[in-house]
Amino acid sequence: MKTLIPIFADQLSRDLPPLSISEPEDSVILMMEVRGEATSVAHHRKKLVFLFSAMRHFADDLRSRGWTVDYVTLDDADNSQSFEGEMKRALDRHDIDQIRVCEPSEYDVLERVKTWEGDLGKPATIMPDSRFLATKEEFAEWADGRKQYRMEYFYRDMRRKTGLLMDGDDPEGGQWNFDKDNRKPAKADLFMPKPKRFDPDDITQDVIDMVTREFPNRFGDIDDFFYGVTRDDALYVLDYFVEHGLERFGDYQDAMLTDEPFLYHSLLSLYLNAGLLAPLEICRAVEAAYKDGKAPINATEGYIRQIIGWREYVRGIYWLRMPDYVSENALGATRTLPDFYWTGDTDMHCLSQSIGQTKEHAYAHHIQRLMITGNFALLIGADPKLVHEWYLAVYIDAFEWVELPNSLGMSQFADGGLLGSKPYASSGSYINRMSNYCGDCHYNVKDRTGPKACPFNSLYWHFIDRNKDTLKGNNRMSMIYRNLEKMDEGVRKDILETAEAFLDDLTPATSDYM
Ligand code: FAD
Numbered sequence: 001m002k003t004l005i006p007i008f009a010d011q012l013s014r015d016l017p018p019l020s021i022s023e024p025e026d027s028v029i030l031m032m033e034v035r036g037e038a039t040s041v042a043h044h045r046k047k048l049v050f051l052f053s054a055m056r057h058f059a060d061d062l063r064s065r066g067w068t069v070d071y072v073t074l075d076d077a078d079n080s081q082s083f084e085g086e087m088k089r090a091l092d093r094h095d096i097d098q099i100r101v102c103e104p105s106e107y108d109v110l111e112r113v114k115t116w117e118g119d120l121g122k123p124a125t126i127m128p129d130s131r132f133l134a135t136k137e138e139f140a141e142w143a144d145g146r147k148q149y150r151m152e153y154f155y156r157d158m159r160r161k162t163g164l165l166m167d168g169d170d171p172e173g174g175q176w177n178f179d180k181d182n183r184k185p186a187k188a189d190l191f192m193p194k195p196k197r198f199d200p201d202d203i204t205q206d207v208i209d210m211v212t213r214e215f216p217n218r219f220g221d222i223d224d225f226f227y228g229v230t231r232d233d234a235l236y237v238l239d240y241f242v243e244h245g246l247e248r249f250g251d252y253q254d255a256m257l258t259d260e261p262f263l264y265h266s267l268l269s270l271y272l273n274a275g276l277l278a279p280l281e282i283c284r285a286v287e288a289a290y291k292d293g294k295a296p297i298n299a300t301e302g303y304i305r306q307i308i309g310w311r312e313y314v315r316g317i318y319w320l321r322m323p324d325y326v327s328e329n330a331l332g333a334t335r336t337l338p339d340f341y342w343t344g345d346t347d348m349h350c351l352s353q354s355i356g357q358t359k360e361h362a363y364a365h366h367i368q369r370l371m372i373t374g375n376f377a378l379l380i381g382a383d384p385k386l387v388h389e390w391y392l393a394v395y396i397d398a399f400e401w402v403e404l405p406n407s408l409g410m411s412q413f414a415d416g417g418l419l420g421s422k423p424y425a426s427s428g429s430y431i432n433r434m435s436n437y438c439g440d441c442h443y444n445v446k447d448r449t450g451p452k453a454c455p456f457n458s459l460y461w462h463f464i465d466r467n468k469d470t471l472k473g474n475n476r477m478s479m480i481y482r483n484l485e486k487m488d489e490g491v492r493k494d495i496l497e498t499a500e501a502f503l504d505d506l507t508p509a510t511s512d513y514m
């Protein structure tokens, strides 16, 4: 019985379910680089390099373990450039009896894969993705009957389930959450670890050349690619983070500093989401560092919460709410993103830093995504679907299941408050508190009106004012609405006019940077 096993770009795990139950001598693995996926949005060129190179290395890794891998490169003249076309061609090339596939991480791709058995005329088994801690069904059961899906409660269940940072039935250190000890603003003179760099080998260099050739106008710098592309590289980055970053991860998790794109962040999401690392092995390594006295509880708990809490939780929400989730727009926002989201060319220093490093590295850390680019898009009333497509395109770790709830839900409030009980909207003062960006800015963070006024300030009140019908009833917003009502009418008018003038001046993105 010959089995065809297609493996997608984010399924680069040796213990992928179809591999675990198949024998190398009875199987052909199919790996495909297809234009249909590479052009679904304007994926950053470094993201394409990372994924294609990691796929090619994974194919070699599997071959060295005795598997037969049929690999179709993007520039293969016969490539049909779609998964379905390549499945058909593979069935013509090999004498196949059945298909085994791990369920794709994206809703639309899963829907397509479900049609394969009928369309391709071979029995096809879709196996659940076992690389998450909570199954879709477990999450749906947890969510069933709840009025609010509070991540914190889901996270506690995941702690109990995994035993991570548990002291019998109680949380280690007597508390579930040590966030009150986290989130200090960073100082520029702190010693920050530089990210671990990997020189491109011949395989990666070939991919860099191909992506440069195939996508000459595509968004994202391609020079100086330093990310790892194998499981060994990913394990090295994990060790490096545990050794050099973890201790201060909690303290400076929300901090932002000019020309410091990475601070104490782990840069592990790309490897984790592509399947080169498993969530539990990361968390066990972090927990071991705590037990060895190398990291404090606030950093350890905060880090583990991101992985077994937030990451699993957003996946649960994605599968619970798709396919309608992608079209939600609770605030009725319709504006096109400004052109500087693709160029970084703006006088707003916080945005030019966050977008500039995104263009350079395909990376920004959480608070830059949430409180700089996300916050600004929210304040100007950008169409959440366009915002979602931007985030999906520009980050090296972006796959729809994790990106969509974060961008459309958490950052744009387009789901009406499923992920956050109030919008993550802020004026310049939050940015000033958590970063040193404002000191280097053309604008003055203290001003709300006038030519040098920080745009976040007037836009914040414009956002609050224009969404009052939707947000005023939200308990967590009542103080803000009281402040708006108390505001002097003339001042309020000036602020709103300042915001209107700023909005009128924005240049919408004219190209999709494909
Ligand atoms: P660290 O700061 O070191 O965090 C550790 C790990 O925790 C990450 O590697 C990640 O796996 C996990 N994590 C932390 N926060 C989240 C979260 N909110 N949701 C899911 N996992 C989380 N993360 C992605 O993996 N892919 C995305 O496409 C993505 N898009 C985002 C879009 C927006 C608007 C926002 C606000 C957040 C997004 N995130 C996304 C979450 C988070 O920003 C990234 O996981 C993180 O910045 C990755 O960098 P790191 O590995 O250095 O993370």
Ligand code: SF4
Pocket: 347, 348, 349, 350, 351, 427, 428, 429, 431, 432, 437, 438, 439, 441, 442, 443, 444, 445, 454, 455, 456
């Ligand atoms: Fe950003 Fe305003 Fe600060 Fe400038 S002053 S960096 S625009 S928050």
